[in-house]
Amino acid sequence: MSKLPTDFFFGAAMSGPQTEGAWRRFGKVDNLWDTWSNERIEDFHNRVGSYAGNDFTDRHNEDFAILRDLGLTSWRTSIQWSRLMDADGRVNPEGAAYYHELFADAKKAGLETFVCLYHFDMPTYLFRRGGWDSREVVEAYGNYARAALEEFGGEIKYWFTFNEPVVEPQNRYTFGAWYPFHHDFAEARRVQYGISLAHCLGVAAFRDLQAAGTVRPDAKIGLINCFTPPYTRENPSEADLEAVRMTDGIDNRWWLDLVTKGTLPQDVMATLAERGVDVPVRPGDEQILAQGRVDWLGFNYYHPARVQAPSSDTDEYGNPVFASEYVWPDAVMNESRGWEIYPKGIYDFAMTMKRDYPDLEWYVSENGIGIEGEDSSKDASGAIQDDYRIDFVGQHLQWIAKAIEDGAKCRGYHYWAVIDNWSWNNAFKNRYGFVEVNLSDNYSRHLKKSASWLREVATTHEIAPHSEGFVSESA
Ligand code: BG6
Numbered sequence: 127m128s129k130l131p132t133d134f135f136f137g138a139a140m141s142g143p144q145t146e147g148a149w150r151r152f153g154k155v156d157n158l159w160d161t162w163s164n165e166r167i168e169d170f171h172n173r174v175g176s177y178a179g180n181d182f183t184d185r186h187n188e189d190f191a192i193l194r195d196l197g198l199t200s201w202r203t204s205i206q207w208s209r210l211m212d213a214d215g216r217v218n219p220e221g222a223a224y225y226h227e228l229f230a231d232a233k234k235a236g237l238e239t240f241v242c243l244y245h246f247d248m249p250t251y252l253f254r255r256g257g258w259d260s261r262e263v264v265e266a267y268g269n270y271a272r273a274a275l276e277e278f279g280g281e282i283k284y285w286f287t288f289n290e291p292v293v294e295p296q297n298r299y300t301f302g303a304w305y306p307f308h309h310d311f312a313e314a315r316r317v318q319y320g321i322s323l324a325h326c327l328g329v330a331a332f333r334d335l336q337a338a339g340t341v342r343p344d345a346k347i348g349l350i351n352c353f354t355p356p357y358t359r360e361n362p363s364e365a366d367l368e369a370v371r372m373t374d375g376i377d378n379r380w381w382l383d384l385v386t387k388g389t390l391p392q393d394v395m396a397t398l399a400e401r402g403v404d405v406p407v408r409p410g411d412e413q414i415l416a417q418g419r420v421d422w423l424g425f426n427y428y429h430p431a432r433v434q435a436p437s438s439d440t441d442e443y444g445n446p447v448f449a450s451e452y453v454w455p456d457a458v459m460n461e462s463r464g465w466e467i468y469p470k471g472i473y474d475f476a477m478t479m480k481r482d483y484p485d486l487e488w489y490v491s492e493n494g495i496g497i498e499g500e501d502s503s504k505d506a507s508g509a510i511q512d513d514y515r516i517d518f519v520g521q522h523l524q525w526i527a528k529a530i531e532d533g534a535k536c537r538g539y540h541y542w543a544v545i546d547n548w549s550w551n552n553a554f555k556n557r558y559g560f561v562e563v564n565l566s567d568n569y570s571r572h573l574k575k576s577a578s579w580l581r582e583v584a585t586t587h588e589i590a591p592h593s594e595g596f597v598s599e600s601a
Pocket of ligand 1: 141144290426463492496548549556
């Protein structure tokens with residue numbers, strides 16, 4: 127039996143674009159999800175676009191009551207830039223009233239709200255002006271962050287500038303998986319740099335407004351990223367280790383250095399320059415980057431990265447390649463999502479943090495398992511029998527408990543997503559929830575088998591082994 131500290135918190139992670147719906151209500155303008163849905167709805171699973179979320183806007187009080195009933199004490203959402211601000215960069219009063227009501231209702235329900243300012247949801251009019259590759263847009267983010275902090279700084283204690291800043295450079299600009307479907311590694315690095323500067327402007331606004339008394343004195347600011355620890359094969363070659371260095375450098379150390387030292391990793395910048403990848407650093411940027419240090423960190427963990435030396439130096443688009451995927455023969459997969467399940471990765475990251483960034487506190491800001499076709503595991507009463515979810519979460523929590531025992535500064539855990547929600551272009555294909563959302567019955571909510579297990583764990587902080595489970599290395 128593993129035990130988590132009594133002050134360890136449990137909560138629910140979600141995001142505005144994946145839950146709110148309320149498309150074009152409360153003065154919302156379009157973001158890239160709306161634009162992609164409008165232009166190519168066939169790209170979305172079952173043609174379900176961005177418009178309805180999981181009906182959270184109209185059901186949020188019911189959802190808050192469910193979270194409390196499950197023993198959770200906090201939740202994270204994101205403010206949608208496209209709802210809070212109008213296309214002239216001014217606060218949209220209807221959007222502001224919308225979030226004031228949401229946060230007040232969460233407080234009434236007894237939930238602490240964590241707010242993230244950006245969750246892959248670039249307003250379309252700003253994308254048309256260059257998106258993260260444009261300084262004008264980076265500055266617009268600074269303006270938006272300042273406005274949000276002025277509006278809600280007296281209410282909200284926990285702030286985050288970005289969720290998973292690695293994902294847009296990859297999915298939109300390198301892999302061509304998300305709108306606008308580019309395959310340009312150099313553009314992806316420029317976007318990554320733009321997001322880095324924007325993060326720093328957000329932190330700078332937070333510090334100014336906290337000093338001025340607009341942001342509450344006990345508030346903290348952080349960054350959330352999916353820090354997938356990179357592993358390689360046994361007995362690696364030098365080239366394999368080089369693949370690990372660059373994967374770790376671009377996806378992990380880039381952000382960890384920024385938020386702890388206010389700089390970017392010089393070895394990574396040097397290798398990029400050697401390979402002809404130009405990061406557009408301007409005079410004065412050093413001072414901006416120096417403002418990037420945060421108070422704590424959010425760590426989203428779903429799967430590890432496994433890499434090896436690239437099979438070729440460039441890809442079919444002429445982009446430099448630093449690593450190829452390594453398929454570990456012992457990998458256990460979540461076939462619905464194509465992601466490896468490796469709970470020990472959470473511990474390994476925790477130990478890296480302890481060694482390399484010992485002063486930084488953090489929490490697990492997302493962790494979860496999305497499964498397709500859960501309807502087929504309903505029992506006679508209609509409740510989904512999701513033992514795999516209990517195994518998955520239980521094993522990750524056991525590794526977190528061990529990491530804390532071994533000195534990791536991990537303060538809490540938010541599950542993604544306690545209530546099924548809209549997963550981008552996968553829409554409702556893979557379900558993450560402890561709570562089912564029934565799309566055939568007006569988004570009604572129903573507890574799955576795992577819900578009572580979660581309630582027990584969140585209340586007692588004890589994690590009993592559920593079954594041998596599906597992982598090759600357990601706590
Ligand atoms: C994280 C994101 O990467 O993973 C969430 O912050 C996302 O927005 C979650 O929903 C699960 O991934 P997916 O693609 O299955 O929804």
